[in-house]
Amino acid sequence: MQDLLQDMVKTYGDKIYRLALRYTGDRGQAEDLTQETFLRAYKNLNRFDQDKDAGPWLFKIATNLCRNWLRDNRETPVESLEGFSQMTASSPENIYFKKESEKELALALDSLPQKYREVILLKHVGEMSYEEICKTLDLQMSLVKNRLYRGRFLLRDLLEKGNV
Amino acid sequence: MIQCPDKLTIQAVIDGEETDIQIIDHLQSCPRCCQIHSEMKDAFTPADNLGSTVKLPAEFLGRLNEKLSPQPFPAAMAAAVIFTLAIFSAYLTNPGYLQWWLSVGITRQISYLIDAFIDLLYISHIVGPTGVIIGLAALVALEVLILNMLRNVEGQINV
Numbered sequence: 001m002q003d004l005l006q007d008m009v010k011t012y013g014d015k016i017y018r019l020a021l022r023y024t025g026d027r028g029q030a031e032d033l034t035q036e037t038f039l040r041a042y043k044n045l046n047r048f049d050q051d052k053d054a055g056p057w058l059f060k061i062a063t064n065l066c067r068n069w070l071r072d073n074r075e076t077p078v079e080s081l082e083g084f085s086q087m088t089a090s091s092p093e094n095i096y097f098k099k100e101s102e103k104e105l106a107l108a109l110d111s112l113p114q115k116y117r118e119v120i121l122l123k124h125v126g127e128m129s130y131e132e133i134c135k136t137l138d139l140q141m142s143l144v145k146n147r148l149y150r151g152r153f154l155l156r157d158l159l160e161k162g163n164v
Numbered sequence: 165m166i167q168c169p170d171k172l173t174i175q176a177v178i179d180g181e182e183t184d185i186q187i188i189d190h191l192q193s194c195p196r197c198c199q200i201h202s203e204m205k206d207a208f209t210p211a212d213n214l215g216s217t218v219k220l221p222a223e224f225l226g227r228l229n230e231k232l233s234p235q236p237f238p239a240a241m242a243a244a245v246i247f248t249l250a251i252f253s254a255y256l257t258n259p260g261y262l263q264w265w266l267s268v269g270i271t272r273q274i275s276y277l278i279d280a281f282i283d284l285l286y287i288s289h290i291v292g293p294t295g296v297i298i299g300l301a302a303l304v305a306l307e308v309l310i311l312n313m314l315r316n317v318e319g320q321i322n323v
Binding site: 002006021031034038039105108120125129130142145148151152153155156159 | 171172175176179181207208209210211212213214215216218219220221224225227228229231232
């Protein structure tokens with residue numbers, strides 16, 4: 001059973017970690033949420049149909065944990081988005097601008113209504129297909145497409161207007 | 165020539181979800197659709213930037229395995245066994261001696277607890293060894309039950 005879990009960690013670990021990092025903005029917290037995701041998965045492995053893809057199931061657990069985390073920690077520590085500051089060797093100006101734009105992006109994402117944010121994060125951070133997002137969030141395909149469409153434009157508008 | 169696709173279909177083409185060659189050809193040949201496609205792609209750039217290449221720390225799997233490995237004989241359980249043995253052997257000795265031994269160097273407040281404990285020992289003399297063993301076994305069982313409930317992996321999937 002532990003072998004199966006290890007395979008899941010190898011396949012989805014990084015993506016779930018990135019998702020948690022987008023929610024928390026903190027590496028330690030993101031690692032804790034990722035660990036909790038796999039611990040819960042392990043505990044409920046007997047309920048999981050092993051013929052199915054584990055992705056939506058794992059992301060469902062992770063998304064629920066992230067929702068709970070958000071509920072308990074309303075203020076996102078945008079200042080500590082060190083997780084995304086992995087820059088290649090560059091000039092100090094480039095590092096500064098990249099850090100600033102990352103901060104703005106994180107703030108815009110934080111301002112996005114949850115229903116849009118969840119779909120966007122699963123698509124762009126979790127790298128999931130429409131079908132997988134439907135399964136993860138228990139939504140209909142048309143709703144996922146619409147939320148993705150609106151959410152992306154809303155994110156763009158929030159960044160352009162600096163209304164974050 | 166097919167009809168101009170709606171915005172959600174164009175989005176699906178951008179996401180690689182729509183692979184109908186007719187629609188893709190149309191998007192390239194129809195100037196209006198081509199423009200919408202291009203504008204949409206630009207609008208999606210901020211969302212594209214959300215992706216990253218951050219990886220889990222290398223020690224993650226090791227730490228997870230540590231959490232999952234079966235717990236060694238719980239220290240609390242060992243303490244419970246020692247406690248039981250100590251009480252039982254104390255029962256075989258003079259309770260008055262036990263009171264003197266436990267009281268040395270212990271604060272007054274704790275002494276009250278010990279007194280109560282000694283009283284229980286006197287009661288156990290009345291109840292007899294069988295009663296004591298049954299009582300202690302019930303206590304140990306209760307403790308084990310509580311310890312099991314407080315194990316590391318908790319909660320159900322909140323779906």
